[in-house]
Amino acid sequence: MSEIRRDPISKSWIILATERAKRSSDFMEIQREEKTAKSKCPFCGKGEMTEPLDSFAVWPGERVGEEKPIWKTRVLPNKFPALYPSVELVQDSEKGLYHFLSGTGGHEVIVDSPAHDETFATMSLDQLRAIINTYAHRYKFWKLDPRIAYVLVFRNYKRAAGASLSHPHSQVIATPIIPPRISEEMDQVKDYYEQNDSCVFCDILKLEMEDKAKRKVFENDTMFAFCPFASRIPFEICIAPKEHEGSMKNLPKNQVQDLAETLSAVFKKLAKLLNDPAYNFSIHVAPLKTPDLVYYHWHIEILPRLTIAAGFEWGSGIYINVVSPEKAAKELRETDEAF
Amino acid sequence: MSEIRRDPISKSWIILATERAKRSSDFMEIQREEKTAKSKCPFCGKGEMTEPLDSFAVWPGERVGEEKPIWKTRVLPNKFPALYPSVELVQDSEKGLYHFLSGTGGHEVIVDSPAHDETFATMSLDQLRAIINTYAHRYKFWKLDPRIAYVLVFRNYKRAAGASLSHPHSQVIATPIIPPRISEEMDQVKDYYEQNDSCVFCDILKLEMEDKAKRKVFENDTMFAFCPFASRIPFEICIAPKEHEGSMKNLPKNQVQDLAETLSAVFKKLAKLLNDPAYNFSIHVAPLKTPDLVYYHWHIEILPRLTIAAGFEWGSGIYINVVSPEKAAKELRETDEAF
Numbered sequence: 265m266s267e268i269r270r271d272p273i274s275k276s277w278i279i280l281a282t283e284r285a286k287r288s289s290d291f292m293e294i295q296r297e298e299k300t301a302k303s304k305c306p307f308c309g310k311g312e313m314t315e316p317l318d319s320f321a322v323w324p325g326e327r328v329g330e331e332k333p334i335w336k337t338r339v340l341p342n343k344f345p346a347l348y349p350s351v352e353l354v355q356d357s358e359k360g361l362y363h364f365l366s367g368t369g370g371h372e373v374i375v376d377s378p379a380h381d382e383t384f385a386t387m388s389l390d391q392l393r394a395i396i397n398t399y400a401h402r403y404k405f406w407k408l409d410p411r412i413a414y415v416l417v418f419r420n421y422k423r424a425a426g427a428s429l430s431h432p433h434s435q436v437i438a439t440p441i442i443p444p445r446i447s448e449e450m451d452q453v454k455d456y457y458e459q460n461d462s463c464v465f466c467d468i469l470k471l472e473m474e475d476k477a478k479r480k481v482f483e484n485d486t487m488f489a490f491c492p493f494a495s496r497i498p499f500e501i502c503i504a505p506k507e508h509e510g511s512m513k514n515l516p517k518n519q520v521q522d523l524a525e526t527l528s529a530v531f532k533k534l535a536k537l538l539n540d541p542a543y544n545f546s547i548h549v550a551p552l553k554t555p556d557l558v559y560y561h562w563h564i565e566i567l568p569r570l571t572i573a574a575g576f577e578w579g580s581g582i583y584i585n586v587v588s589p590e591k592a593a594k595e596l597r598e599t600d601e602a603f
Numbered sequence: 604m605s606e607i608r609r610d611p612i613s614k615s616w617i618i619l620a621t622e623r624a625k626r627s628s629d630f631m632e633i634q635r636e637e638k639t640a641k642s643k644c645p646f647c648g649k650g651e652m653t654e655p656l657d658s659f660a661v662w663p664g665e666r667v668g669e670e671k672p673i674w675k676t677r678v679l680p681n682k683f684p685a686l687y688p689s690v691e692l693v694q695d696s697e698k699g700l701y702h703f704l705s706g707t708g709g710h711e712v713i714v715d716s717p718a719h720d721e722t723f724a725t726m727s728l729d730q731l732r733a734i735i736n737t738y739a740h741r742y743k744f745w746k747l748d749p750r751i752a753y754v755l756v757f758r759n760y761k762r763a764a765g766a767s768l769s770h771p772h773s774q775v776i777a778t779p780i781i782p783p784r785i786s787e788e789m790d791q792v793k794d795y796y797e798q799n800d801s802c803v804f805c806d807i808l809k810l811e812m813e814d815k816a817k818r819k820v821f822e823n824d825t826m827f828a829f830c831p832f833a834s835r836i837p838f839e840i841c842i843a844p845k846e847h848e849g850s851m852k853n854l855p856k857n858q859v860q861d862l863a864e865t866l867s868a869v870f871k872k873l874a875k876l877l878n879d880p881a882y883n884f885s886i887h888v889a890p891l892k893t894p895d896l897v898y899y900h901w902h903i904e905i906l907p908r909l910t911i912a913a914g915f916e917w918g919s920g921i922y923i924n925v926v927s928p929e930k931a932a933k934e935l936r937e938t939d940e941a942f
Contacts, residue, residue: 281923
């Protein structure tokens with residue numbers, strides 16, 4: 265079981281998930297880069313490791329009279345979860361100073377493709393659409409659980425970004441608290457809305473679209489990808505819908521198609537320009553229990569892991585970025601996305 | 604030159620220091636672990652690389668009639684600074700959305716020892732005292748500059764923690780803004796003070812000292828080292844003075860001695876238990892321009908880099924820690940600090 269603790273000084277939360285330490289890859293092996301052999305891959309659907317996982321949701325979930333279901337993506341409970349849906353939600357504190365919650369929540373793996381060696385840069389648009397639909401499905405699924413305040417969908421690619429298996433996969437963590445990064449964003453964008461009567465994301469997109477392509481990476485009818493003005497790390501990319509929307513759970517069909525196309529173009533460019541770098545990918549949506557918000561606009565953050573966050577970043581919260589977003593965007597724009 | 608930018612959504616700051624990208628070690632080489640050869644080390648005080656650096660402050664700064672000064676620590680301007688003292692402080696914004704400041708500030712290297720191969724775990728107490736006195740000296744130095752709001756002293760040890768040179772060294776970054784991690788801490792501890800009429804750090808120390816050594820790592824007369832209740836990563840350690848003090852710039856002699864002893868013990872334990880791990884080290888003090896505060900208590904954060912912060916941490920700001928601070932502290936307490 266796990267536990268959620270709040271730091272009395274920063275008021276930020278941590279999840280204490282000591283059972284994950286059994287995963288030897290989590291610990292003391294920061295330097296080693298290794299591909300999971302296909303024959304030992306639990307996500308390829310072969311071998312004993314798959315058995316306990318196989319019963320969970322499958323997208324699109326059709327069986328066609330065969331022994332195994334035909335699937336494009338699968339949603340499996342994480343074998344070493346950070347949070348557990350079966351744990352009753354309780355909270356307590358020690359002498360009014362240390363607050364903690366039970367480790368209630370969810371932690372899932374989305375197997376992004378049956379093909380062991382695919383990446384977002386090489387997948388078909390059809391496969392990327394299936395992944396986007398799976399993400400949307402998980403928001404809807406967890407919204408039904410009254411204990412869950414937030415769902416973070418994310419993706420770690422390659423060991424330098426924290427991935428322990430190389431088969432393409434995403435992860436979903438459903439938490440009983442609103443994560444600090446989201447609540448800070450919510451506070452700030454609400455302030456901006458109250459002062460300016462407009463969504464700050466909408467205003468940013470308007471500026472970036474007009475801005476003679478200084479930071480634009482890619483766009484189509486409904487999606488826009490750019491390197492943010494205050495990029496924390498080299499080649500940071502943000503993808504957002506041009507039209508205001510708080511969450512991606514009800515994405516219209518044309519936006520699913522446009523997002524698939526944008527992901528494909530952006531990851532092809534990254535792979536080509538930066539030798540298929542490790543990256544972290546996360547989707548920021550409004551908290552599950554809020555009604556549709558005029559001021560929160562969903563977006564995707566892509567953080568290539570080319571540098572190491574060091575003592576200054578940890579200690580101060582200020583990032584030192586050595587590549588300007590204007591230069592990064594120019595190089596990405598000029599990189600042909602054809603493979 | 605560099606530039607300081609504020610993100611319009613999170614309101615957090617980044618430093619854009621594109622000249623640092625010339626440092627090839629900063630980029631695309633995340634996996635490589637390498638020791639700087641002694642013969643090529645700019646901090647050993649030999650060879651042409653030392654020349655432009657040699658004129659800066661030296662601690663204790665005595666010359667004894669020889670060609671080269673005898674020194675225990677040296678303070679040098681960083682060769683690839685993130686911020687520059689010679690730049691006039693200006694701020695501006697783009698359409699009220701994007702705020703930026705000139706890259707005004709300071710970025711220094713403290714050469715922690717003349718000996719190329721020493722570490723905090725192997726240094727003499729005398730050498731550690733010299734380093735602590737050098738840190739205090741830099742707070743006093745930068746306090747005189749009216750443009751500087753904060754000084755962060757930090758240390759990256761080994762490449763996995765972001766170090767690019769292996770000769771023992773610390774760094775100092777002086778910023779014209781109060782870093783977000785510090786201003787958040789300030790807000791929270793002020794709230795706590797107003798509600799409880801006491802310093803939250805003092806209350807934490809009281810609890811940790813009473814707490815049947817559950818999270819204690821080491822203590823002496825004036826210093827206390829422990830694994831924090833909400834440790835973000837395995838074996839995170841906090842060192843704080845038992846007596847309330849906002850900054851370490853005027854540390855009494857007995858506290859300098861006790862801190863040297865604590866650093867020595869803590870780093871000997873870490874090195875022995877975890878095979879001399881990479882770590883980040885930073886000192887949190889109250890902002891330079893505030894008077895002595897009843898609610899802010901200086902402390903040192905030590906973050907061994909045994910795991911990789913991945914997509915969930917980046918996206919949510921919540922850390923998943925796989926080793927409980929109670930277990931980490933027990934193992935560290937039971938590790939003999941004798942070498």
